[in-house]
Amino acid sequence: MKTKQCPLPYNPKDLIQLAHGGGGKLTHELISTMFYPAFSNPILNEQHDGAIFDCKEGRMAYTTDSFVVDPIFFNGGDIGDLAVNGTVNDLTCCGATPLFLTAAFIIEEGFPMSDLQRIVESMKKASQKAGVAIVTGDTKVVDKGKCDKIFINTSGIGIIDPNIHIHSDRIEEGDSIIISGKIGQHGICILSTRESLGFETDVASDTASLNHMIQSLSESVPIHFMRDPTRGGLSSTLNEIADSASVRIELDEESLPIGESVLSACELLGLDPLYIANEGLMLIFVPKKHAEKTVELLKQFPEGKDACIIGKVTAKNTDGAVLLNTLYGGQRIIEMLRGEQLPRIC
Amino acid sequence: MNEYNCFRDRDLVDALAQRIRQRISRKWVIMEMCGGQTNAIARFRLEDLLPQDLELVHGPGCPVCVTPQTIIDQAIELAQEPDVIFASFGDMVRVPGVNDSLLSVRSKGADVRIVYSPLDAVRLAKENPDKQIVFFAIGFETTLPVYALALKNAIHANLNNFSLLTSLVTVPAAVASLMEDPENRVQGLLAAGHVCAVTGLEEYEKLAHCYHLPICVTGFEPADILWGIYNCVDQLEKGENSVRNNYSRIVNPQGNIKALEACNLYFEPIDQEWRGMGIISQSGLKIRKEYEHYDAFVRYKITQKRSCYTEICLAGDIMKGKIQPTDCPLFGQKCTPDQPLGASMVSSEGACAAYYKYKRNENKAMSITL
Incomplete structure (x- = not known):
């Protein structure tokens, strides 16, 4: 005879909720437990509304790209490293040395927290490999069905060596x-x-x-x-x-x-x-x-x-x-x- | 060396082209039946290797191209029914009807799914019992067995929410119609290997005999096509009218008997309209009455109408081998893959689309070379 078992309790912490993008306690928790530790760097750690950094004289390159790939995990990568590498490569095409990235996430309500963790980890690894810092970002959560799992936008700034002219x-x-x-x-x-x-x-x-x-x-x-x-x-x-x-x-x-x-x-x-x-x-x-x-x-x-x-x-x-x-x-x-x-x- | 490289090998291709040049003694017109052959010829620029006396004309063997526009409009209408998931091969969804295409109604909210096989549509029917799944079943004998299999699976699973909107055509009747045209120029035929792999060669033997038409069955790689052309020229020069199977690694002369049995079980011949060519007697197939439950025409009480649209381009003459795509005054001007005006431009497999993609600006390419 089967013994009756309690179902596993629903743990809202396993899934992204609308409040994770609402700017309140859950948003704060998400940022401080996931994004800050993963992307930690002196500019981000200032926890300002934007990134503040010194700039040198000369030319800079600035680019942005949005990533909506489906599936989000695939052989050889995922939407996270794609978002970092894509913007790094766009800066590289300009002849720039990529320095800083921003990362903005639009996440569908109910998205598994573990998948977000996996994506953030791969962004961390990709940015470390490329030698760029993710210096500011944003998180929005939309109603279930209003976006397909997760969309990521990254913008990037790089500095161009005066001897390099790519045109x-x-x-x-x-x-x-x-x-x-x-x-x-x-x-x-x-x-x-x-x-x-x-x-x-x-x-x-x-x-x-x-x-x-x-x-x-x-x-x-x-x-x-x-x-x-x-x-x-x-x-x-x-x-x-x-x-x-x-x-x-x-x-x-x-x-x-x-x-x-x-x-x-x-x-x-x-x-x-x-x-x-x-x-x-x-x-x-x-x-x-x-x-x-x-x-x-x-x-x-x-x-x-x-x-x-x-x-x-x-x-x-x-x-x-x-x-x-x-x-x-x-x-x-x-x-x-x-x-x-x-x-x-x- | 993989199979592609093996049948694309430069030395082999050069040697075959040389044999054709040596064998030919006068002008001949050969038609390749299938859009796949046309595309390979254009993509690999095989015509550059052939003697000037040999003219290749491009037959009506692109299933998307010959699907009548009325059926496309009926498909678009059906796709907009609220309880319908309309499944289609990818290249059908772009083909314009009178006002819309399946792709454009999808962006307006219709549930149109691009699938790779009718079996995916059967799966969709199992997964969506509260929806009606209609699959746009177009094509030649090549695709027919998988429609038969889809019907078999749907019947086995007792599905009441799966149907086929059919526009199915068969090659031999079309060849006969071409040959009986008083203005016919075609003297030899390259038959499509993948169609013959299903049907076998019996019908082609009859055509060869009846119309004194040498026929060579070819594959789709450069060496396959040139080997077929060589054999066709060889027959023409000798005055022979037989069927040579130059794709014997795939084509069994008897065809695929199991597949043919399954096709005969579910489908029966009908008179069929071909876009650009009109109605050809007994050149199409429909679902047999016993299985009409799976026939979208019956389920949705759609009357099959003859197209009332007149094509202003010369697609019909192109597909009958009377002229080349570049002879049409609209080609590349008013008629482009973005705004196709006729059958052979609507799909990437069509002769006009192949010319547009690979051979447009030929003069430009030539002047660049010089």
Whole structure:
């Protein structure tokens, strides 16, 4: 005979409640027991309404990004490290050394506290790895159903070395184009976790902060331009660059680094890896004579171990265009992504 | 070397292209039936490797393209019913009806789910007993067995909230219709391997014999397609009219007998409208009367209407192989993937969409090369 048991008592502390964002006691508890200990640094610990810090003369870079990824936990990372790495990499693209981040959370009522703890821990690790401090933040809780689990916004400030000038105007005819790793990893990883697709893959997200690698590179190589090819993939980013710099870009299909699992998943789902999102890649434009050295230097970092030259700038002061030299000697246009890439029937 | 690299190998592709160039002695027009073949040809620029005497024309083998606009409008209407979860393949949701697309009504609150398989829709039906799940079942013989399986599973699970809105088409009747067109230019056919893997080759043997049409069954990788083209040219040069299975690693001449049995159990032939091509006799399939409970047309008392829209572009002529996409004056001007005006631009698998993606600005690309 079954013995009657009391159900486990409902513990409101296990779940995020509206009051955690209400500015009262629960908000204070959440901040002081979770956020302050994890992100502790002298500026944050002042517990001011905003972050107060000294600034030097010169140029700074300032950026913001919001993260709404679903699922929030995936192979290779989670929404937390994505939020830190994304903003760090955006600053890095500007040629800046990232210094400070803000973190704002919009959380759905009923979100498990343990998941929030896990996300905050990974933000802590990612910010430590990137060498940035999370100096101020905000927490809001919305009614159940008003947002999907958790959204995070991070803003970042970085300082730009006076000798570094990263601008699309600096791209020159003959520049080599280098990618720091294999393409399509993040997008395929996220797609594969959507249960409706019903396929499994070992592909892990490439999410990573690239600032240390790029900083080291910029000490030895005059980088003309760089950008991280995130949403819309390599094709969309290259088209943006070609347009804004009025340059013609040629890629060599043979040299594109695509992992076998990503290639197989793309063939299966009818997707083009050139349009799949990345989160830990940098596209770098350097003078041709520095191309080999750039690849060599990138390869010294784990995030750059698959770095390679994928193409070149073949003309300047022209209509922006991205062309692909196919495996068989033909050439075709590479367009910007139209709408979302949707799985096809065949 | 994985399978993709193996059938994309440059030396192999070059050698096959050279054999085609050596074999051809006069002009020939060959149609590739399937949008997958068209896309591979455009994506890998295979036409650049072929002799000028060989003209490839692009057939009506894109299931999204040939789905009539009236059915798309009926799907959009159904998707807006409050108790309906409307499930569809991803590439159908973008196709515009008269005023909306499934994607645009989703943003207005309709419950439209993009799924990868009809079996996901069966799962949705099990998980949502208080909702009606309608799956937009479009496609050729390739997709048919999985619809049969979905019906089988739904019947087995005794589901009363699952139905298919069908627009199903079959290849052989369409080929016959193309060949009987007095203006037909097609002299050889590349049949789609994945369709033949289900159906087998019997119907194609009849077509080859009846219309003196050499047919080669191909896969979708560059080497597969070139091997099929070589065999088609070889037959044309010899004056042969047979079916050659150039995709024997996948296609069994008898087809997939189990799949065919399941399809015959649940579906029966009907006259079917093809977008851009009109009604073709016995070229479609509907759910048999015994299973009409699962037929969304019956469940929602929808009358199948013939499209009253006239397409102002030349998609019909393009899909019949009479002209090339770039011959249409609207191509790339008023008709683009963002605002498609005709069948072969509505899906990324369509010939016009493939030309737009890979071959538009060809002159620009050429001048850049020079």
